[in-house]
Amino acid sequence: MQPKKTLPEMQATAKKMRREIIEMIGAAGSGHPGGSLSAVEILVTLYFDVMRHDPANPKWADRDRFILSKGHAAPVLYCAMAEAGYTPIDQLNTLRKMGSIYQGHPDVRFLPTLEASTGSLGEGVSLAMGMGFAARLNGSPSRTYVLLGDGEIQEGQVWESAMFGSFHKADNVVAIVDYNQIQLDGFVKDIMEVAPVADKWRAFGWHTIELDGHNIPVLQAAFKEAAETKGKPTAIVAHTVKGKGVSFMENNPKFHGTAPTPQEVKLALQELQ
């Protein structure tokens, strides 16, 4: 099983992953830095503390699973998997290149240790429900975590599966909304308001927790609370900053889907020392 990291180790890994995200997207010349940087602490907490998984035995039947429903944030997932030992760190800069295991969006054909191919928004919670249902049938302790974007929850399928989750008492599934307030075309509130997000999940019958998505101890406590919540799935509404950690990317819609220039990469890496 993956050994757990201490808080200082996780904070250091988070900073390292931010640098890797900037470098790999910079090398690719395209990609989605903003929503990768906003989710770093969420993935670090899951991969290095909360989830029961084993990079040496990736298909262990009882492992916990992670689905990146907001598939465009693939860089943050690739960095977490590489740091955990699933995949080579030294190939991260092949992101989006022909033949790379690090495809533009997660693709199990190229990276079989991924839990799911994603990229078309709105499908991840449904996939998690299927995995959770299978775990229950198998009497397995496996838990499934799924990360959604805040813009993504505009997709109707999310609410179909939200309804499914409470009806089927899917207490082995946790959905995390990366609530960074920005989507491709601009601020979420200007495209299609999703607020009040927590109230929506609560109304759909989920145990709901709102928190600071960059605070690792707070995330740890929330995942513990989710595991102890029986009879309903848990939704964690994680307030985050798009582009977190790089001053000129923070809260800047431009960096939803624009790669940093070589000069911007240099500046960003200086800030992330």
Added chain:
Amino acid sequence: MTPTKPKFELKLGMATREAFGKALVTAGRQNKDIVVLDADLSKSTYTSLFHHEFPDRFVSCGIAEADMVAIAGGLAYAGKIPVASSFSCFLMNKGFEQLRVAVAYPKLNAKFVGTHSGISIGEDGPSQMSIEETGLACSLPGFVVISPADEVAATALVLAAIAHVGPVFIRTGRMKAPVIYAADQKFEIGKAIEVIDGSDVTVIATGLLLAEAIRAQEALDAEGVSVRVVDIHTVKPIDREAIRRAAQDTGAIVVAEEHLVDGGLGVRVAQVVAETQPCPMEFVGIHDTYAESATPEQLLDKYGLIARDVIAAVRRVLARKKK
């Protein structure tokens, strides 16, 4: 003419959807990994039979087909064999994006069964009719697409689909279907069945139109026209050799299906004919229109999907065939 030509009574049997529901129970007894998903139509799709016997392995999804298809994907990722069913139109149209990204793209071992295919559902009308799903299903890379003609075929092919590792779509109908096959007929995915041999022309049919093709053959045979009838029960992967042989042996082909001609079996057969053994072809199917409410019999008559229409197509293609 051979005196030993098979005789078809074409007595009405089960609808192919009912045969599916029963075969699913058989499969469920043999394999504990089968999980059945439903979107509030289990009484119509006959998955209620599975629900009754295996309540723990039945997943009620509500009227949410997109969610159902992706949940099936999640089950398949976790090693289960999901079988999701609904009316073909809802399953394939509302679930298409999920079939694409959550099932076909990772090439998962999941099965999808559409019932109430074609216009022979009758009175409910076009919003419930599925006339485009063969084309949609065939456009999903890696999918096997099956269209059984009767209860024997449906039973055998549902079991074959579950034994096959990979994504499968099966098209079934609402109406009781004439029984064509003997109970011990063998079916192999991807292998067409030459139901009747003949030398002047071949009618390639699938689903409900196979019985009409047989009726047409019997009428034409009485006039001295020798008609080969081939059942393409697997539309994808298609049996290229059976098609090539039909083109070579008979030099004229009619394709008959209860589906839009655009994107249907006919265009797939035509591709193989063009690539292997070009010959004149005619198409019996629905031509660029939606149907309406009426009895199934009235609709099949009005939209040109009965033996009469197969006979007319045979006459047209024979007129074009080089002497």
